[in-house]
Amino acid sequence: MRECSFAMIGVGNIGRRFLEIMSEKEQTLAERFGLRLHLVAVADSAGAALCEAGLSAERIIALKKGGASVAGYPDCGRRGMGAAEALERSGADMLVELSPTNLQHGEPGLASIVWALEHRMDVVTANKGPLVLEYQRLAHIAVQNGRSLLFSGAVAGGLPTVNIGRRDLVGAHVQRVEGVFNTTTNYILTRMADDGLSFGEALSEAQACGVAEANPSLDIDGWDAANKLVILANSVLGMPARLGDVTVHGIRDVQLEDLIRAKQQGNAIKLLVSAVSEGSSYRLSVGPTELPGHHPLARLTRWQMAVVYHTDIMGTIAAIIDDEGTTATAGAVLRDVINTLNRRDETRVKRGVA
Ligand SMILES: NC(=O)c1ccc[n+]([C@@H]2O[C@H](COP(=O)([O-])OP(=O)(O)OC[C@H]3O[C@@H](n4cnc5c(N)ncnc54)[C@H](OP(=O)(O)O)[C@@H]3O)[C@@H](O)[C@H]2O)c1
Numbered sequence: 001m002r003e004c005s006f007a008m009i010g011v012g013n014i015g016r017r018f019l020e021i022m023s024e025k026e027q028t029l030a031e032r033f034g035l036r037l038h039l040v041a042v043a044d045s046a047g048a049a050l051c052e053a054g055l056s057a058e059r060i061i062a063l064k065k066g067g068a069s070v071a072g073y074p075d076c077g078r079r080g081m082g083a084a085e086a087l088e089r090s091g092a093d094m095l096v097e098l099s100p101t102n103l104q105h106g107e108p109g110l111a112s113i114v115w116a117l118e119h120r121m122d123v124v125t126a127n128k129g130p131l132v133l134e135y136q137r138l139a140h141i142a143v144q145n146g147r148s149l150l151f152s153g154a155v156a157g158g159l160p161t162v163n164i165g166r167r168d169l170v171g172a173h174v175q176r177v178e179g180v181f182n183t184t185t186n187y188i189l190t191r192m193a194d195d196g197l198s199f200g201e202a203l204s205e206a207q208a209c210g211v212a213e214a215n216p217s218l219d220i221d222g223w224d225a226a227n228k229l230v231i232l233a234n235s236v237l238g239m240p241a242r243l244g245d246v247t248v249h250g251i252r253d254v255q256l257e258d259l260i261r262a263k264q265q266g267n268a269i270k271l272l273v274s275a276v277s278e279g280s281s282y283r284l285s286v287g288p289t290e291l292p293g294h295h296p297l298a299r300l301t302r303w304q305m306a307v308v309y310h311t312d313i314m315g316t317i318a319a320i321i322d323d324e325g326t327t328a329t330a331g332a333v334l335r336d337v338i339n340t341l342n343r344r345d346e347t348r349v350k351r352g353v354a
Pocket of ligand 1: 010013098100127128129153154156329
């Protein structure tokens with residue numbers, strides 16, 4: 001049996017769902033992958049809990065669902081202990097980093113990821129902040145330390161945007177990437193076009209059903225999609241892109257009449273993410289775009305996201321996900337954990353370690 005001790009920072013929507021899935025799949029992980037995961041440290045905004053023998057996922061989920069901090073974990077809780085100290089004292093060999101995305105300084109995720117990679121831990125994260133701000137540095141630190149840094153949940157949750165690009169398109173030149181990477185804007189534009197709702201009505205509905213944040217500007221103004229494009233450009237297209245390299249337009253100015261007229265003509269207006277090959281680099285943009293009805297992204301329903309890769313030798317490849325809720329992103333975190341541990345084994349085999 002392969003044992004993995006991991007530390008987890010952030011036990012919010014994704015972290016909790018990840019722990020639930022990990023428990024639900026305990027038997028599958030053991031039988032199919034010979035894997036046993038032990039949560040040895042966990043931190044939230046108010047404290048941490050540490051236990052070398054392993055913390056109970058069920059107990060942590062119960063604490064968080066009851067509105068308490070993990071610091072309330074009997075005997076193992078440490079009120080006020082920060083993520084950094086919890087990580088340093090954890091003895092874990094993997095970090096699962098799921099704290100909030102911060103695009104100003106990337107913390108607390110950035111420092112935790114750097115520390116983990118420099119101290120022989122593999123890292124799995126869905127946190128966009130550190131990747132948008134410091135992708136090249138983090139990838140370099142991971143390589144220098146022989147560690148794995150996986151983040152497939154950071155670019156459109158469970159949709160395998162990064163994995164298709166890095167694994168399945170090996171040897172191909174990506175001529176163009178197109179995507180719909182933001183559920184909030186897709187929900188709003190689809191409700192407006194299909195049902196004639198105003199922008200304000202569609203936004204309120206998206207907030208009421210939990211898809212849009214109370215402050216939705218990151219989504220509505222296109223920045224969330226742009227962040228994902230920056231991560232994709234760095235990790236798949238080999239372009240050391242920054243947010244300033246992306247031309248960004250949000251959906252605030254999209255008119256209901258235009259959405260309805262496009263629909264009547266068999267087209268659809270979507271918040272399109274696009275990277276177009278130009279010389280040795282790519283032109284990056286995010287903006288509302290009218291797509292012809294035969295385009296794979298024109299047919300997306302309100303809960304869907306998708307990516308389309310146009311390549312030189314592998315044709316055009318599209319993937320679509322129905323992403324209602326947090327399960328697919330939490331599932332992507334589990335996918336990254338399993339892939340990390342499989343990679344460890346491949347490395348050991350290559351080195352001739354039994
Ligand atoms: N939600 C999605 O659908 C989705 C999809 C893709 C990627 N992501 C990314 O995944 C990450 C987690 O998302 P989420 O929806 O689970 O976020 P969330 O619900 O806001 O949870 C964030 C967690 O981080 C904890 N936290 C905040 N500040 C901290 C600090 N200084 N030290 C340690 N822990 C801290 C919070 O503690 P408390 O519990 O004490 O508040 C909470 O447990 C984010 O980076 C997000 O951008 C989310």
